[in-house]
Amino acid sequence: QVQLVESGGGLVQAGGSLRLSCAASRSIFSINTMGWYRQAPGKQRELVARITSGGSTNYADSVKGRFAISRDNANKNTVYLQMNNLKPEDTAVYYCNAQVITGPYWGQGTQVTVSS
DSSP states (O other): OOOOOEEEEEETTTTOOEEEEEESSSOOGSSSEEEEEEOOSSSEEEEEEEEEOOOOOOOOOGTTEEEEEETTTTTTEOOOOEOOOOOOGGGGEEEEEETTTTTTEEEOOHHHHHHH
């Protein structure tokens, strides 16, 4: 099992930045893939970014060049999502996800609201 706790959401103006954190209950280097997803009202949950245990990353087209996923190599339990040049369409609840053999695990989500 993996427990995930997100933090760092909030209200920001368009063009601003936020950094989300996801604290896992065990080393993220033992987890196949860590990811960030988001869900806007009335829409399906979508992948934003993910990083494998080997360090490979991939991003949704809508956030490429603006968002960056990274791991805390010292802490080994935390994954970050740096979000720059935020747009109103980035408004959503952001969820941390861990993919392990026993299945996917989710955090409780953190709200990000971008005002125009």
